[in-house]
Amino acid sequence: MRWEGGRRGGGVEDRRGLGGVGLAGGGAGTLVLALIGYFVFGIDPFTTQQVVRQFDQAVPQQGKVGTPEDQAGQFIDVVSANINDVWARKLRGYQPPRVVLYERGTQTGCGFGQTAMGPFYCPNDATVYLDLSFWQEMETQLGASGAEFARAYVVAHEFGHHVQNITGTARKVQAAQQNAPNQAEANTLSVAMELQADCYAGVWAASAAVASGGKVALEPGDLEQGLRTARAIGDDTLQRRSGGQVVPERFTHGSSGQRVEWLKRGHAAGDARACDTFAAR
Numbered sequence: 001m002r003w004e005g006g007r008r009g010g011g012v013e014d015r016r017g018l019g020g021v022g023l024a025g026g027g028a029g030t031l032v033l034a035l036i037g038y039f040v041f042g043i044d045p046f047t048t049q050q051v052v053r054q055f056d057q058a059v060p061q062q063g064k065v066g067t068p069e070d071q072a073g074q075f076i077d078v079v080s081a082n083i084n085d086v087w088a089r090k091l092r093g094y095q096p097p098r099v100v101l102y103e104r105g106t107q108t109g110c111g112f113g114q115t116a117m118g119p120f121y122c123p124n125d126a127t128v129y130l131d132l133s134f135w136q137e138m139e140t141q142l143g144a145s146g147a148e149f150a151r152a153y154v155v156a157h158e159f160g161h162h163v164q165n166i167t168g169t170a171r172k173v174q175a176a177q178q179n180a181p182n183q184a185e186a187n188t189l190s191v192a193m194e195l196q197a198d199c200y201a202g203v204w205a206a207s208a209a210v211a212s213g214g215k216v217a218l219e220p221g222d223l224e225q226g227l228r229t230a231r232a233i234g235d236d237t238l239q240r241r242s243g244g245q246v247v248p249e250r251f252t253h254g255s256s257g258q259r260v261e262w263l264k265r266g267h268a269a270g271d272a273r274a275c276d277t278f279a280a281r
């Protein structure tokens with residue numbers, strides 16, 4: 001993936017090195033291994049609030065705002081700026097989210113966030129939270145691709161949730177979930193939300209080069225690496241990996257096949273209107 005000449009200014013706040021306040025014992029690694037099957041790739045923002053409440057400690061943290069100096073931080077900054085440029089062209093009234101980099105744990109508008117939750121978006125403070133050490137877990141534990149584009153896909157997926165927040169889809173789905181007759185139905189709605197975020201990531205990928213004058217662009221083979229990651233984090237693959245049966249009613253993010261399909265569809269269309277995962281189910 002080409003990105004180094006891309007525009008900076010992705011709205012990054014760098015909290016790395018501040019330390020994870022209030023983190024439960026066992027260390028981040030243990031938590032990651034215990035929870036990876038549930039939380040990989042950002043959990044449902046509404047369940048986040050329940051999960052993290054027990055860790056909630058009102059210690060505000062303020063990191064360094066601006067482009068980080070290290071390569072990994074700059075990558076997030078440039079990719080985020082590019083995703084913002086793409087959505088600013090496609091969505092009237094688009095406002096960029098904040099992007100917080102942290103290590104182990106940090107305070108969020110949705111309670112206490114930690115590495116084990118994976119990358120996630122909090123609608124309450126319109127912020128994408130990323131612990132960059134999570135890439136390594138995804139790649140070594142789950143067989144996700146280590147390619148830069150595969151990581152950018154993860155970031156773009158979280159920005160996809162931000163888009164859903166702006167369009168009002170997130171609120172509508174939350175209301176529908178509260179009225180759902182059972183958990184299986186609520187999960188179906190969650191899957192549609194997640195697949196739409198995958199599709200939006202594809203829409204971004206299709207438009208990255210145009211929005212950056214070619215400075216941020218996919219290179220040959222990149223899309224395949226993104227698809228490999230999408231496949232690695234499908235619910236059926238994760239359920240199988242954790243030694244259990246495949247239970248579609250418990251899917252919250254979609255099967256590997258569905259995630260691959262919607263990332264592809266978004267990329268092929270380059271248009272958010274191709275991402276009506278709610279009508280498609």
Ligand SMILES: [Zn+2]
Nearest residue numbers: 041042194197
């Ligand atoms: Zn998601």
